[in-house]
Amino acid sequence: MARRIGLGRGLEALLDNNDESSDAQNTAANIPFPALDTAIYSSTKNKLHDIVQLSADKLIPNPGQPRKNFDETEMNELADSIKTYGIIQPIIAADAGDGSYIIIAGERRTRAAKIAGLGTVPVIIRDYTDQKRMEISLVENIQRSDLNPIVEAAAYKNLMDYSNLSQDELAMKVGKNRSTVANALRLLKLPVEIQKSIEEGNISSGHARALLSVNDEKARDKLFREILADKVSVRQAEKKAASLGEKKNAKKTPGSKRPPEIDAMTEKFINKLGTKVIIEGDMNKGRILIDYYSMEDLERLYEILGS
Numbered sequence: 001m002a003r004r005i006g007l008g009r010g011l012e013a014l015l016d017n018n019d020e021s022s023d024a025q026n027t028a029a030n031i032p033f034p035a036l037d038t039a040i041y042s043s044t045k046n047k048l049h050d051i052v053q054l055s056a057d058k059l060i061p062n063p064g065q066p067r068k069n070f071d072e073t074e075m076n077e078l079a080d081s082i083k084t085y086g087i088i089q090p091i092i093a094a095d096a097g098d099g100s101y102i103i104i105a106g107e108r109r110t111r112a113a114k115i116a117g118l119g120t121v122p123v124i125i126r127d128y129t130d131q132k133r134m135e136i137s138l139v140e141n142i143q144r145s146d147l148n149p150i151v152e153a154a155a156y157k158n159l160m161d162y163s164n165l166s167q168d169e170l171a172m173k174v175g176k177n178r179s180t181v182a183n184a185l186r187l188l189k190l191p192v193e194i195q196k197s198i199e200e201g202n203i204s205s206g207h208a209r210a211l212l213s214v215n216d217e218k219a220r221d222k223l224f225r226e227i228l229a230d231k232v233s234v235r236q237a238e239k240k241a242a243s244l245g246e247k248k249n250a251k252k253t254p255g256s257k258r259p260p261e262i263d264a265m266t267e268k269f270i271n272k273l274g275t276k277v278i279i280e281g282d283m284n285k286g287r288i289l290i291d292y293y294s295m296e297d298l299e300r301l302y303e304i305l306g307s
Contacts (some may be wrong), residue, residue, distance in 0.1 A: 051090050053120040058092055060100050062133065070111060078108060079115035087113060090122040094133055104128065104136050134164060139174050149208070150199040153184040167296050168209050182300035183274060186212055191295060194224055203227055207236035210241040214274040215291065219244045240268050241276075259283055273304060 091106035101123065103110055112277070113121045128136070139159070160170050167185070171178040187198065187208050193210060197203050207227050214220040223240055226232055232240070262279050269277040269288070276291040292298040 015130060016181075038073050052125065054091075054093070054101060054123045056114050056118060056121050058100050059091065059103050059121070059123070060096065060101050061107055070108065075108070075112055075115060078112035082109070082112050082116045082118065087118075087122055091124055092136070093123050093130055095125060101125065102133065104133050114259050130165060135173070136157060148199050149184065149187060149205045150195050151168045151305055153187045156181055156184055157188060167299070179300055182296055183209070186293065186297065191221075197224075197228070204234060207232075207237050209274045210234065210237035210270075211240075212271055212274070212293075213241045214244050214246070215276060225271050238265060238271055262286075273301060275301065287300070 003108065079241055089106070089109070091110055092104040093101040093106075094104055096102050104126065110121060156170060156174075159165065159173070160167070161175075165173065167178055167181050171181045174181075187195065187205065190198075190208060191209060194203070194208065198208055203224075210223055211220050211227075214223060223237065223244065226240070227237055259282065261283065262281075266277055266279045269279070269290075273290060275293075275297070278289040280286050280289065290301060292301055
């Protein structure tokens with residue numbers, strides 16, 4: 001039996017129109033969906049009859065959809081599942097006014113349905129403002145567990161910019177921890193080449209965080225090349241990033257010899273805070289320098305240190 005996947009706290013709240021439409025979704029697999037041109041749809045607000053059958057060809061992608069690439073293998077697997085079980089959770093769409101319908105949530109399901117050869121698909125039609133439509137599309141993608149880190153970060157930024165949200169407000173809306181949102185947004189500070197490498201899966205988010213802790217562009221680029229060429233692990237990348245910070249600090253204080261315990265503690269700080277950290281001093285006295293790159297980043301560090 002297929003397991004029904006929930007919408008997620010943030011998306012469910014956005015889709016709520018106070019008409020108990022979630023009940024319709026829960027029973028979607030067990031009722032006959034009426035055709036769009038039936039009198040039932042146009043004349044009643046019966047929550048079950050909010051679900052209609054539409055031609056998949058009439059559904060068009062949301063221009064605000066952050067996900068542009070869809071893995072072919074995953075789409076074929078989803079299509080096979082749809083052939084066996086059908087579409088368990090209806091597509092959410094808005095009337096474009098020209099005979100077509102803009103997909104608000106469910107573009108993957110729509111694409112897979114076409115691959116599976118379905119003539120029509122179950123759709124819940126909703127009338128949303130452009131802003132609400134953008135929010136729902138972005139939140140649906142953000143809540144997918146397999147979302148590419150760069151696409152996820154771009155979705156966060158788009159939603160913040162489009163809806164004029166702070167990081168705290170965004171975190172509440174999408175049901176994520178604020179630190180998760182802040183760490184994701186930091187990836188967008190990396191050069192385009194590194195972002196592309198993350199998006200293509202050549203380096204991980206852990207590698208990216210290590211690179212973010214290196215301020216010197218030449219040193220960061222050198223470490224990036226090493227990660228690509230030598231298949232450096234995240235742990236090794238963090239050590240190399242910490243070492244680059246230590247070398248820079250050593251140039252400022254020539255002749256100083258760092259105890260290994262200080263080096264080990266520096267590494268722990270970097271791993272914990274996800275940013276560049278320098279410890280100046282010896283085993284008895286010194287100071288800790290922690291880099292931040294925006295007010296949001298500073299607030300993120302405050303939350304970590306205060307927890």
